[in-house]
Amino acid sequence: MLDISKINYIDSSGLGAILGIVREAHDRDAKICVFGAQPSVKVLFRMVQLGKLIPIFDTKDQALAWSED
Amino acid sequence: MVGGLGKVIKAAPFLSIIVLLVLSAFAAIALFRKKYVFILDSPEFRDFSDSLDMAILLVSGDLSRILYSNPVFSRLTGIQARSHSIDMIVQSIHPDERDTVRKELASGTAAPFDVEFRLSVHSQYLWMRMKGIPVPIGRKKRIALAFWDITKRMNNELQLVQARDYEVTVGARIQQALLLGNPDHNCEFYGIASMSIPSQRIDGDFFDFYPGSGSNIDLVIGDVMGKGIPAALTGAAAKNAVLRARMDIAEFNTGSDFEPRKIVSEAESILSRNLMSLNTFLTLVYGRISVQDSLFRYVDCGHTSVIHYEMASGQCWRLKGADMPIGFTLKQDYAEYAVPVGPDDILFLFSDGISEAMNTEGEQLGEDRLMRLIKSSAELSAEVLLDKVKQITFAYSAGDIRDDVTGISVKIRKSMIQVEEDQQEFPQDMSSLRKIRLFFQTCVGAMESSHISDEQKDSIGIAVGEAVANILTYNKPDASMLCRTLFRKSDQWIQCAIYYAGKDYAWQRAERPDPMTYQTSGYGLSLINEIMDSVTLSLGTDGAVRLSMLYLLNRKDSVS
Numbered sequence: 001m002l003d004i005s006k007i008n009y010i011d012s013s014g015l016g017a018i019l020g021i022v023r024e025a026h027d028r029d030a031k032i033c034v035f036g037a038q039p040s041v042k043v044l045f046r047m048v049q050l051g052k053l054i055p056i057f058d059t060k061d062q063a064l065a066w067s068e069d
Numbered sequence: 070m071v072g073g074l075g076k077v078i079k080a081a082p083f084l085s086i087i088v089l090l091v092l093s094a095f096a097a098i099a100l101f102r103k104k105y106v107f108i109l110d111s112p113e114f115r116d117f118s119d120s121l122d123m124a125i126l127l128v129s130g131d132l133s134r135i136l137y138s139n140p141v142f143s144r145l146t147g148i149q150a151r152s153h154s155i156d157m158i159v160q161s162i163h164p165d166e167r168d169t170v171r172k173e174l175a176s177g178t179a180a181p182f183d184v185e186f187r188l189s190v191h192s193q194y195l196w197m198r199m200k201g202i203p204v205p206i207g208r209k210k211r212i213a214l215a216f217w218d219i220t221k222r223m224n225n226e227l228q229l230v231q232a233r234d235y236e237v238t239v240g241a242r243i244q245q246a247l248l249l250g251n252p253d254h255n256c257e258f259y260g261i262a263s264m265s266i267p268s269q270r271i272d273g274d275f276f277d278f279y280p281g282s283g284s285n286i287d288l289v290i291g292d293v294m295g296k297g298i299p300a301a302l303t304g305a306a307a308k309n310a311v312l313r314a315r316m317d318i319a320e321f322n323t324g325s326d327f328e329p330r331k332i333v334s335e336a337e338s339i340l341s342r343n344l345m346s347l348n349t350f351l352t353l354v355y356g357r358i359s360v361q362d363s364l365f366r367y368v369d370c371g372h373t374s375v376i377h378y379e380m381a382s383g384q385c386w387r388l389k390g391a392d393m394p395i396g397f398t399l400k401q402d403y404a405e406y407a408v409p410v411g412p413d414d415i416l417f418l419f420s421d422g423i424s425e426a427m428n429t430e431g432e433q434l435g436e437d438r439l440m441r442l443i444k445s446s447a448e449l450s451a452e453v454l455l456d457k458v459k460q461i462t463f464a465y466s467a468g469d470i471r472d473d474v475t476g477i478s479v480k481i482r483k484s485m486i487q488v489e490e491d492q493q494e495f496p497q498d499m500s501s502l503r504k505i506r507l508f509f510q511t512c513v514g515a516m517e518s519s520h521i522s523d524e525q526k527d528s529i530g531i532a533v534g535e536a537v538a539n540i541l542t543y544n545k546p547d548a549s550m551l552c553r554t555l556f557r558k559s560d561q562w563i564q565c566a567i568y569y570a571g572k573d574y575a576w577q578r579a580e581r582p583d584p585m586t587y588q589t590s591g592y593g594l595s596l597i598n599e600i601m602d603s604v605t606l607s608l609g610t611d612g613a614v615r616l617s618m619l620y621l622l623n624r625k626d627s628v629s
Contacts (some may be wrong), residue, residue, distance in 0.1 A: 011534045012596060013419045016589035023587040040527040048592055
């Protein structure tokens, strides 16, 4: 679970870094999600349709619930 | 006409051989004097010289006596040689050529000569060509002359010249009547002037103006590949196609201000197939001076840049698009751009006849010189500026204009909308990345939420951040250089502009990568273009670059 709640701005380089981590996780057949995105970060995720690749949750609890499924 | 010319050209070497043979005979006479009388008196030589279509004379070196003439001479000139002196014959030559012939004859004992002149024969002038060679016979000097009628050839050439003149005249009429629109559309918001000076070779340059709603005006300037009447007629058809495209779209749309890119797309559907079958194409810029939002919207199909003198920066910028000329392919997805224009801004649209005007050293006038000229003349009216460009173009090329000199100048007089602006300077290195982003975020963040939502503000922040990162990444960091940021807002749009020194980068439309492919780069450019309504990267002079990003608050009018 990627906690990005402390990130108040992210650009395409930061997005690239997240995608790199996601790829590595998927290569290892691991589940991965992000949570706690601030509104401006959510805007970017929505624009690039990151949600197609990984789950994006508002809270840690939602992310934990998903991981325990 | 072409066939006749071909015969003349083919006949010329044959005539030269005959002339050479005849004159060589006289030279041979000079060498073998004993045979001289025999050759000239022999029936064989008489038959030979009589069979020629040229007159042959042998005259004394002082031109006082005609020693020999063949029968063709009398037939050709109507003059009995034995009763005439050379000087009397020269008197029958047209006054315009008489002195030249006299001078050639006077030096004829020293060197061969070749001259063309008109000779009065039976009260009309015939064109003659005369060749002469010195023939020293012992101590005596003689001149052998051969001349023949070239009236037919000269008339053919004259007809060709007249035909060319006729083509130029007809082409100029086509251009004035069919290719050039009426520029009389000045109003309180802008002044417009236009010109098209035809060159000797007719071009397919065209322009037109279409008044829209309010004081809006659309304008188009185009250039068809090729020269001559075919290009002019294609230009006329293209101009007509743009007009028809507007009318066709108007049938299915309300109002008259439909998007320029749709008009160009419709014109393309009318034109492209025909242009491709004719193996030609045309470049054009279709622009709109949109008064109610103070924008210049344009579509560029491979034409010369539109030069934008921007009062806010005191600089000229080249406005370019990314589309190909019409006729390259059957169908294109045209991109429309928009930049704010304010009071005292200038838009200068032109054809390559101006930028490619060449001086005596073979150097082109070029867009850089044109931009400097416009910048230094920015206080002039549209009419005076255009006249100045015309004078400079003619002076630069010493009057040797090879293409039509076509230009439209637009000077913005006043703005209908209120525009507020804020600007700041930053060192041009990576340390400014965050500061520049914060500058724009602060400017946008201060806007009232009734105009723009928080999500819109965030997305603009993303686009600006990507743009700044691109500029600072693609250009060598140099903290001694300053880049300037300009934020402008109105109730219609927001502009985020960055002025920097360096080079441009691939800023045009880009496909957004699919995250399912795990692609980790290539998102920045697509984000900028998706978020902003118009992104233009314009080159100025001396390495200056302007990145202008426009965000329309009234999204129904969005451009690509």
